Amino acid sequence: RSGSARAVTAVAALALPLRAAAAHHAVRIHDGRRDVASARASRRRTVAELTVVVLALGAVEMLRRRGATDGAGDLVAVAPVLVGVIAALVLVRLYPLPLRGLARPARRLRGAVGPLALARAGRTSASAVLPLLALLTAFTVAAFGGSVLNGVADARDRAALLSVGADARVEAEAALPAGLAGRLGQAPGVREVTEVGIDYQAKIQNGRQSLPLATVDPAGYAALAGRTGLGAFPAGELGRPDGAEGGSEDAVRPALASPAVAERLGTDTFHVRLADGTLTTLRIVLVRDRTPAVNGDDFLVVDRAGLPAAATRPNVALLTGGDLDAGAVHRAADDAGTVHLRSEERGTYVDSPLQSGGERIYTAAAAAAAGYAALALLLSLASAAPERAALLARLRTMGLTRAQGRRLLVLESLPQALPAALGGILTGWAAVRLLSPGIDLTTLAVPATTSPAGRAELSADPWSLAVPAVAVLVLAVGVAAVQAWWSGRRGAVAELRAGDAR
Template sequence: MKGWIARVRATAGPLALLGTLTLLAGVLVVGAPRAANRLTDEGLRNDIAQLSYTSRDLTYRGLKDKGDNWKPDGKLDQQQAVLYPALRERIEQSWWAATTTLDESWVTGTGLPGDNKQGAMLFSLRAGNGLEEQVDLVEGRFPKTQPGTVGPIEVVLTEWNADKLRQKVGSTFLFHREVPVQVVGIVRPHDENGTFWEPAPFGLRAYLPNDDGDPYRAVLYSDEFGLDRVKDLVGIVYEWRYRVDTAKLDAGVLPEVVEAVTVARRQGLDATLLTSLDSQLAKFADKARAGAALLAVVQMGALITLAGLVLLAARVAVTRRRGEFALLRARGGAIATIGSYTLLESLLVVPPAVAGGLLGAAVTGRPAVTWPVLALFTALAALAVPVMTMRTARNPSFSGERADLATARVGVKRRTAELSLLVLAGLGVWLLRSRGLSTAAGVDVYLAAVPALLAAGAAVAMVRLVPPVVSRLGRLAARGRGAVSFLGLSRSGRTAGAVIGPVAVLVVAVSTAVFSVAVASTIDEGRDRATDLRLPADVKVDGYFFDDATEAELAAVPGVTAVSQYMVDGASDLVVDQKRLGTVYALVLDGQAYAKVVADSGVDVTPPKEFTEAVPGAQVPVLVSPGVAKQLGGDHGAVTLRGRQYEFRIAAVVDGFPPIANGASNFIVVPWQAVQTDAQKAFTPNGYLVAGDPDPERLREVGAAGQERWANEGFRPRAYEEVTDVITWEQARAELDKASINAVVTFAYAIGAGAGVALALLAIGFAVVSGARGRGTVLSRLRTMGLSRGQGRRLLLVELMPVVVVAVVTGAVVGTAVPHLIAPALGLSQFTDGLSVGVTFDPVIVGASLVLVIIGMLTALAVETLFNRRLRLGEVLRLGSFDAGES
């Protein structure tokens, strides 16, 4: 036991380092995936929560089945029972409802304007479950319609509807002039934004038309007996709606839930399932796979770097005891016995590995199956020292080889290993570009390691190519004054091959950090570009409609440099040769004002000259999307704007036009200035693009005043609500950062950049330690010849500078090149609002590399100074042995 303790004390430093590395590996392997899973799941729940009920919920819609025993509430439970468990167990709420067809549900006798005209009042009757739980009864009672033909249909309506529709408890009117309807209650919703009201928004707030012949539209709540009274007069549609609980959704169950929703389309009820939940989940799964792939590349780079450091630490531990192993071997000790001694000591790395795993498991998030990876890493850390010990004991000459001859003895085995590494890296790049990172089972481990393999291969090539160049520089330095440069460069050229391990680790660490920064820069630039397409200005002001004076008032706000008004119509009629083709999204704005706003805002958008230079003519020159151009089949047509038809000719076909949503395929852009002046009177702006740095609150106040003036100029629409929305470019950009799994991406490149830099400095420390003994001997002798302490430090810097600089540059080049090489596999468009962007170069990488070299040199000086103190160089010089210095 005492002998074991003594051996542990002899290698306490390397063993502590091995334990620390396994601890870090445990946190990285177990904790990082859990954190990433938590961020992914939060993104999933956020995305699904923002969907409309038609996309998020499962809604079965159909007509009543034949049979007297048919009960809609019974069908609700029966349908849920046949759903797959993955879906059934995640149903949070369910509702059934029966509704009369709104366009057929006309009533009379309400007392509203135009009441006597058939179709002027459309009041749909709705029955179902859940109403009483969602409202407070303000007045009256809930409906209890008498079965048969006795008495009126009883209904309740919300306070807002009762006020706007001029109804109260006791009010009556006729459904189809035949069936009496009576209001028996007024209710107040608990939450007007609740999901219960989503399928019937007119039940919450009715549609109040302007004085243009449009009908009133409302939904009144009755009961099942009430709807039975009108089943022969109007169609009745039944719905069974199921809401999935987002709290029970996570990325791990996406495949099962998607399959369950797909199968649910043909299960149970003889009705049509209306939902896009399966497609939305499938889209998110694609994003999640892209995020997982990016994280896997970064994790693999960090893990391979840690593994390399483990091997370097094991080598240091063996080197310190090479004399002991040689003596044991000379006294007849078996190789396996010698290895078993060190194995018992190396097992001390297991507790730190377990501790790291437990720390990782304490991270909040959904667990991932990564413990086997930690077990393999721990096995590597525990076996590295015994394996190297047995190799040293088997070949005693190996322990005493000269580092300065390392480059001269490159055997066939090493050459084969190096060439195999390059082949593996090249093959991996080809596979990545052809099939991507992900497979049906998840991320391919080999392909995720390809960037690290490329970095290691580049390090090997660099170590083989650099020494001759440095040696040449050393011979040139011999012609100058002073011995420091000559000695340092000469040793650097001879010993570069001996530090191939630290150099390879350094290159992999730097490439991982630079890869993360390069990807982060690319995503940031892509999101900037996507924001420009969403909002080609510094600020956007939206509302109902504004009066003509609003533009000038906005321009007068302090900080505003340019303003461009616009008008949008999401459903304008598209006509060609008197034939209506359908509806189109129309955007009307002044081309010259738009160009000035874009230029002053510094937005990377160039409007077409056909638009900005358009002038009035017989036909308005417009921009159209490829989809509209295909519909027209020619170069002209007409579009209806604000009730007036405008003839146009196609000036250009464009794939997109900011601020029209990226990817839109059915739009037309009309230059305001090219419309005849008398025809422009029909245009009323409902938004503005603003350049400059104004106070958003001041813009909101001006916009609200403009809306109020417009509403008071002629008539106030019954449905008008004064809402002025102001959004800045920065706010729109922040929305992209918060969306979906972007937090996972941020987390991934934070790990890559932080871990890469930290591990790179540690690799530089190993590079110093690997040659410290040889430098110690040389330095001791040179000190007796008059070499000062300062010259000794410069000697270290000159010797290490070429290797470190070339390694950092190599890592930076590889890290920058890898995103270009494997760009198709990364799927970066998933993080940039669907916008495809090329990989960009961030100039910060150059400055960061320089800073890393400087910090690395300072680290090298600190490590060398500490090591020399432990060696006691004066005793080495007197006794001629490092072992004596370490005794």
């Protein structure tokens, strides 16, 4: 027993000194450079990165499957960060590959600026790629926040368009006065005026059911539906058939119907009695989910030609235009009917703390992420500024001009800023595409009392993707150019003395 105890004691006492002696049996001046192009990740780092990636992927998949309103709502706040972390870890691993691949061909280039800039980008410390983590994470959050705001704005525009039917709507209980369409067409910003007659008391199936019936001019109404994107259809399909005269029951007229009406009535002919007692025979030939004249799930649209003028007098005018003058439209209507503007309808949708507060949160998140990205880049450039200034001073003593110094610093900053910008665009787009199935923006976009135009989905906003990336490139190039200009003002001797002091 005493021999075993002495052996164990000897092993425990000698293990550390022997390990240290084995590690230092050869005399070395330093441990070698930890350049980003030559450094190899340790196994511990690999395991840690794989663990983080697997956990992040699992959280994103759970959000996609269960949705934000089904027990995964807390993941919405961290999901963009998780996607950004995944992309950043992948980019940090891939970042050295192009530097290694371009190092040898760069040696054949004429001039010293290009090869020197690429060589310096590959010889930076391995820890210099850490700002990529901050940049990509910030890019993803900014792109996600901007896409949420863009999705909310699109959903509100769509809901307002569905409610009004066009950019503006003038509706009267009786027929609109003659000449009103001409006055409305002269209002600033109005391009087209489409008149529609809507009979809300039209009876079908022997008077057992009633639903809105819109009588229109097929050509003008088809153009309106195409411009607004509300149930576009070919005008010829709704035109009055040859030989259809008056309100005869024998004249079967083609009709456009909503899916609910088409399901109830089928493709057979049916009779419709208008408010003035006129009886007409219709057959549904077109089915559309939406139509500009009527906001609802039940509607019929027919050609007014051949029907009695008293039954088809327009009582609704739909206006389209790029920038309508609300005051001019109201003055042109001159109390002839109720005026509804799409812009005014859209302004009524922000009426709860949830909606206004949610918008502020996403706006602040996008702004903070953009600022965080700029700060990370500036700190990274500032940390390397003294060493780069000293390098320029040494190179000037060997004949490097000021213009070449500016190009050197700009080219040296691009290998980090360019992958961050391109990776940020790709990561932001991927984050929106991955997370959109689990996020419904309807509640944030419109009030609960408003009938939304379908589910408000999250979609990538090009401006939210491009602006942060371009800003980072401009910032990196600008800082490098300013640093080269400032170093040139100080002179080579002052920079070399400052570099020796450091």
